Amino acid sequence: MKIAGYWGEFEAPYVSAVLICEILDLRKPVEFLIDTGASRTTILDSDAVRLGIDYGKLQRFEPGTAGIGGIVDTFIIPSPRLLFRTENGFYKEELREVFVLKHVAEEREIEERIRRLPSLLGRDVLNRYGLVLLRSDQLVVLTDEFIGV
Amino acid sequence: MATEQMLLEQLEGFELDMKWLSQHYDKLKEQYPDQYVAVLAHRVVDHDKDLKSLVARLNEKYQVDSSRIAIKYVTPKKVELIL
Numbered sequence: 524m525k526i527a528g529y530w531g532e533f534e535a536p537y538v539s540a541v542l543i544c545e546i547l548d549l550r551k552p553v554e555f556l557i558d559t560g561a562s563r564t565t566i567l568d569s570d571a572v573r574l575g576i577d578y579g580k581l582q583r584f585e586p587g588t589a590g591i592g593g594i595v596d597t598f599i600i601p602s603p604r605l606l607f608r609t610e611n612g613f614y615k616e617e618l619r620e621v622f623v624l625k626h627v628a629e630e631r632e633i634e635e636r637i638r639r640l641p642s643l644l645g646r647d648v649l650n651r652y653g654l655v656l657l658r659s660d661q662l663v664v665l666t667d668e669f670i671g672v
Numbered sequence: 673m674a675t676e677q678m679l680l681e682q683l684e685g686f687e688l689d690m691k692w693l694s695q696h697y698d699k700l701k702e703q704y705p706d707q708y709v710a711v712l713a714h715r716v717v718d719h720d721k722d723l724k725s726l727v728a729r730l731n732e733k734y735q736v737d738s739s740r741i742a743i744k745y746v747t748p749k750k751v752e753l754i755l
Contacts, residue, residue: 529687531694532744533753539687541679550674551739552686569708572723573743575731606679608687613680635706638723638745639753 524614526607526652528557528663536656536663538644541606542566542574542621547581549574549600553642557654557663561645563588565622566600570642576600576623584622596625605648607665616648674736682740689714689742701746711742 528538536557543550551574553566565588566574581598588597600621607614628634652665674682689711693700700709700716708726710718712734720726723743730738 529691531691532697535753537690539683539690541683543679550679552683554687554690554742569723569743569745573727575727606676606683608680608683613676635745635747635749636751638708639747639751 524667525610526614526665527610528665530658530661530663532641534658535641537641538607538663538665540616540644542600543604543606544600544602546601547576549576549603555644556641557649557656557665558643558645559649559654561643563620563622563643563647564605564618564645565624565643567624567640567642568626568637569640571623571625578623578625581623588622588624590624590626596627598623598625616651618647685713686740686742689740690744693742693744693746697744697746700744701748704746706745706747706749708743708745711744712737712740717741 528536531537537554538557539552539554542553553570578598584597584599587594600623603618603621605616626637628637652667653670655662655664692714693711704719707719707721708723709716710730718726718729730741
């Protein structure tokens, strides 16, 4: 099975998936930056607004997470699924949780930076796949097939 | 409720428009500086400085189809993304 991503803003690799959460009645596509530096798959502020996520319905992750400007309010989407397109149709990835961040920016410059931040596909998903990135060939692939080296 | 086939079609359209937004970012940031731009089928359908207002208008106008509309904040200010 292969999931094709693409190169986008910031010269970075992305993949799109439908985020499904029954509790939030949520079934909408999200563009994720493929981020091997992120431990968890995370929805950033602009996507949270676009998806219509009601923070009041979500449990808070008390430790918070490190974001722009320090520790950021963090919420948990429980038991979500990600629906990816594959070469043969689709693949559904079931997760224990996805984080949602809510920055509170006091400075306009910081707020503008936060607006540009993409949602992140983290190692909770990426560690289940092989990842092939080759900018020169516009190649971004997640696969469960063997990659020989 | 949307079937998986419908969700996949939404996803494909959304992804194409996100790619289109990235490819046309330089032009869009001049036309709509410091705004959120909404794109459907490779066409800018709305824009606003306030994302909540934009999303509310799109939901009202496009209803179910609003899910597949791609939105990106565009600005001429340069930012390096280091995560």
